[in-house]
Amino acid sequence: MLLLACLFWAGGLHAQRQDTESPVFLIDGTEIPATGLKTAKTASDSLIFWSLPDTVIGSKTSGEYAMFVYTYDERGNAVATESFLRAGNVWAPSQRIDATFNRWDLIDTTVNYFYQQGDYVPNARKISVYDKQGRHVSLLNQTYNANMRSWTPASRYTYTYTDDNRLLSSLKEAPDLQSTGWKMQEKTEYTYDAEGRETAFEMSIWTGSEWFPYRAYYRTYENGRLVRELGRIMNEITGQYGDTYRFEYAYNGNGNLTDYLQFYTDSTGRWDTSMHRAYTYNEENLVSEEYTRTFDAALGELENSMREYYFYDKNGVKDSVKHEVWLSLEWVHTISLRYFYNEAGILDGRIYYNFSDDNRRTDKYEWQFNENGDGTLSQCFTRQNDSWIPAERYDLEIYRHDGELILRSDALLLCEISVHYAEGTKTPGPLPDTTKPADTTIANEPLKAMLEANVNVYPNPAVGTLYVEISGEGVCDVRLSSLSGQTVEAFRMAAGRKFLDVGKFKGTYILYVQKDGATVARKIIIL
Numbered sequence: 001m002l003l004l005a006c007l008f009w010a011g012g013l014h015a016q017r018q019d020t021e022s023p024v025f026l027i028d029g030t031e032i033p034a035t036g037l038k039t040a041k042t043a044s045d046s047l048i049f050w051s052l053p054d055t056v057i058g059s060k061t062s063g064e065y066a067m068f069v070y071t072y073d074e075r076g077n078a079v080a081t082e083s084f085l086r087a088g089n090v091w092a093p094s095q096r097i098d099a100t101f102n103r104w105d106l107i108d109t110t111v112n113y114f115y116q117q118g119d120y121v122p123n124a125r126k127i128s129v130y131d132k133q134g135r136h137v138s139l140l141n142q143t144y145n146a147n148m149r150s151w152t153p154a155s156r157y158t159y160t161y162t163d164d165n166r167l168l169s170s171l172k173e174a175p176d177l178q179s180t181g182w183k184m185q186e187k188t189e190y191t192y193d194a195e196g197r198e199t200a201f202e203m204s205i206w207t208g209s210e211w212f213p214y215r216a217y218y219r220t221y222e223n224g225r226l227v228r229e230l231g232r233i234m235n236e237i238t239g240q241y242g243d244t245y246r247f248e249y250a251y252n253g254n255g256n257l258t259d260y261l262q263f264y265t266d267s268t269g270r271w272d273t274s275m276h277r278a279y280t281y282n283e284e285n286l287v288s289e290e291y292t293r294t295f296d297a298a299l300g301e302l303e304n305s306m307r308e309y310y311f312y313d314k315n316g317v318k319d320s321v322k323h324e325v326w327l328s329l330e331w332v333h334t335i336s337l338r339y340f341y342n343e344a345g346i347l348d349g350r351i352y353y354n355f356s357d358d359n360r361r362t363d364k365y366e367w368q369f370n371e372n373g374d375g376t377l378s379q380c381f382t383r384q385n386d387s388w389i390p391a392e393r394y395d396l397e398i399y400r401h402d403g404e405l406i407l408r409s410d411a412l413l414l415c416e417i418s419v420h421y422a423e424g425t426k427t428p429g430p431l432p433d434t435t436k437p438a439d440t441t442i443a444n445e446p447l448k449a450m451l452e453a454n455v456n457v458y459p460n461p462a463v464g465t466l467y468v469e470i471s472g473e474g475v476c477d478v479r480l481s482s483l484s485g486q487t488v489e490a491f492r493m494a495a496g497r498k499f500l501d502v503g504k505f506k507g508t509y510i511l512y513v514q515k516d517g518a519t520v521a522r523k524i525i526i527l
Contacts, residue, residue, distance in 0.1 A: 050076035051372050054422035060415045061390055067091055075426045077101040096120055100452070104134050109452070125151060127454075135161055142471075149456070150497070151471045156182060166192055180473075180495075187211065197221060213241055225251055242269070256281055276302055284316060307331065317341065346373055364388055367398060370421065378417040390415050451476075452520045455513050461525040464503040468511070471495050476515045480524070483508055502526050 058066040064086050071080035080098050084091035093115040100108045109127050113120035122144040129138040139157040144150075158171045169189045173182040184206040191200045200218045204211040214234035220227055226249055233244040243265060250259035262275040272295060280289040289309055296303040304326035311320040323335035336353040352363040362383035367375050375398035382391035392415050456469040470476055472495060480489040480500070488509070489500060511522045 050426060051374050051421050051423045052076055052078070053374075053419045055420040057418050058414050058416070059418070060392055070422070072422055072424070073101070074424060075101075075105055076424055077105055093120070102130060104130070106130060106134070106136070121146065124154075133165070135159070135165065149458075150469055151454070151456075153471075155185075162192070164196065166190070166196065166198075193221065195224075225249070225255065246271075252281070254281075254285055256285055256287075273302060275305075284312075286310070286312060286316070304331075317345075342369070344369075344373060363391060372421075372423075374419075374421050376419050376421070380415060451513065451515055451518050455520055455522070457511055457522050457524065460522075461527050462502055463527045464501070466500040466502045466524065466526070467497055468493070468500065468513075469497045470513065474515055476513050478514075479512050481510050481512065483510070 052070065052072060053068075054070045054072065056068040057064055066086070067084040069080075069082045069084070070078050071082075073079050078099060079101070080096065082096045083094045085094050086092070095115065096113045097110055098113070099110045102108050107126075107128055109125065111122055112124045114123050115121075124144065125142040127140040127142070128136060129140075131137050137159055139159075141154040141156070142151040143154050145152050153175045156173045158173070160168045160170075162168050167190055169187060171184065172186040174185045176183040186203065186205055188201055188203045190198060193199050198219060199221075200216065202213060203215040204213050206212075213232075216232040218230045218232075220230075228249070229247040230243060231245045232242060234241045235244075245262070245264045248259075248261045248263070249257060252258050256279070258279050258281075260277045260279075261273060263271045264274050265271055274295045276293045278291045279287045280291070282288045287310055289307060291307045292305045293302040294305040295301070306323065306325045308324070309322040310318070311322075313319045318339055320339065321335075321337040322333065323337075324331045324333050326332075334354070334356050336355070338351045338353075339347055340349040340351075342348045346369065347367070348369065349364065349366045352365070354361050354363075364381045364383070366377075366379045366381070368377035370376050378398045380391050381388035398417060398419055451472075454470055454472040456471075458467055458469075459465075468478060470478075470493060475492055475494050477492055478490070478498075479487050480502075481487050488505060491498070505526045507526060509524045509526060511524050513520050513522075
């Protein structure tokens, strides 16, 4: 499956130009027909509305077995994602993720639930905070304690930026069990050159008294091109920190990559070349051949491994791939891939030929599209007795009209994936203010989202007793008011749980929680 995935993406970049059918797809002298490949309506480039999958169903020949359902707000943000498994004739809930978004359509909070004993039970939560420039300044990870009915902090990340809005550092902290605060755990620092290209990131662990490096990555550029990447890693066995691996790149006069080399150090610190990949180009600057050699420990040198030839049609569009491996001192043709497109130029099918003796087969993968060019159906077939039959063999993708990958199934044995789409339109939201100097003041909307996530009020409806739970740092002002605005209860509380006797109240009330200028309100029904 992994090989197929690699070949698929490689096929999108490489080819050898030709005007006729490639002979590499003849099996026993016969061309396998492409009969049955779907076509689709032309996708319009003028579409301005959003189109996203709201239902995805996976099926085998035995029937439907898995479903994903997405719920969107009016701006196309996925506010709920649910997964279901087939149990007899019904869909049984399995997992759900709820999300809230800020005015920039960035995620403020996500809450993960598992379905247990007839109800969704919270499991984990992430709370993101942004500054007024729309930059992600912190991420809080929490886990849910079912016994205490409260959220427990698990980790926290804090991010800083350069004056030109590039990520400068990230700091990971863990809860300090000896206090109510946080203790430093890990940090990553980034550097850039004058052109804004990332030249390094360095990761360190806090020992309790100092920062200790354990991983780093450095990039070198020449003439605007990446020519070297160097990795440094802490060896947990030897306790030594040093160079461990590097990648080197070479280019031709047209700026095309011609050589990619991987080097790793052995136990003595000596550099060994582990892999060399070379590229050959045709007159149109398209790769016509990719040749790979890997290190053979027995021989102590690089040995032939695999090579691929790439083909284009007369319009320069990817047509096919021929894959060979080095076996018994000769090149053996093992796999061929052939691609098909609809009239809109969207890939809507491919045929896969396996020539190996132990797994000789021919598979076909097809995609269907709606009028917007969004992939709605992905199917797999195998060639038997001169006909295509459904096959429980799958390495398929479904595409949107803009070419973005929206669904992939690598490890699952499927026969069919069907997708239904939700559609809508939206106006551009307000843009972050990037003209001002760095401003670490947290915007009010993320503060409200974080406070919303930290407040838990139950039961609702309430009979005589109401509990207010608040997590997080700081002190909150809480008041319970009638619909007429009369305050019937008011108090301040820090993180924890407070019991309210509401036996003397009846009807609908509003519970307000305020902190740092942000306010959340919960409608409470008291019986």
